Amino acid sequence: MTPISAKRIHQLCWEDVKEGQEVPRVTMAVPYEKVILNAASTWDFFPGHHNPDYARSQGQKTIYISTLFFQGFVDRVVTDWLGPATFIARRKISMRGSVYAGDTMYGEGRVVRCYTDDAGRPLVDLEVTIGTQDGPQCPAEVTVVLPARNGADGRSGA
Numbered sequence: 001m002t003p004i005s006a007k008r009i010h011q012l013c014w015e016d017v018k019e020g021q022e023v024p025r026v027t028m029a030v031p032y033e034k035v036i037l038n039a040a041s042t043w044d045f046f047p048g049h050h051n052p053d054y055a056r057s058q059g060q061k062t063i064y065i066s067t068l069f070f071q072g073f074v075d076r077v078v079t080d081w082l083g084p085a086t087f088i089a090r091r092k093i094s095m096r097g098s099v100y101a102g103d104t105m106y107g108e109g110r111v112v113r114c115y116t117d118d119a120g121r122p123l124v125d126l127e128v129t130i131g132t133q134d135g136p137q138c139p140a141e142v143t144v145v146l147p148a149r150n151g152a153d154g155r156s157g158a
Helices: 031-039 052-055 067-082
Strands: 022-029 087-091 102-115 122-132 135-145
Touching: 022 067, 031 067, 031 087, 067 087, 067 122, 067 135, 102 135
Parallel strands: none
Antiparallel strands: 022 102, 087 135, 102 122, 122 135
16 A cells, blocks of 8 residues: 655745745636636626626626636635635735636735734735736735744734
8 A cells, every 4th residue: 555645734934924025926727617617606696707698798708707716816826825824814906807718817926015013913915916818907915914933823813
């Protein structure tokens, strides 16, 4: 019997992150099925997310991803880099363009600020950009609470 090797979990601590540091790019294909399944799984039955004729009547190329899809992808870009113990305390997105079925989307960013708040929580502010082959579509601002090497994770009261 071959032993199963556990994948080492990657987690950055607050002390590992520096202002100006780049958030690595994450890419994802957005096939037609993914757009529809996301809309169905989130109960977002707005016709632009599953009906190509309706989407085109709005001036869109075809069906497009939902707000929740954008939010989830922003979170994935951040936590893929920082690790699973990252607590997303704040996220603000601005949907300026669409991501369509058939596109490949990317997310990338940079660290804007590392600091502690009045409660001593170790915080990091990030700028994240979600885009496609047509360029940036959704800028986002994210604040996360990270574990600190001194053992404080700051999540109580977050």
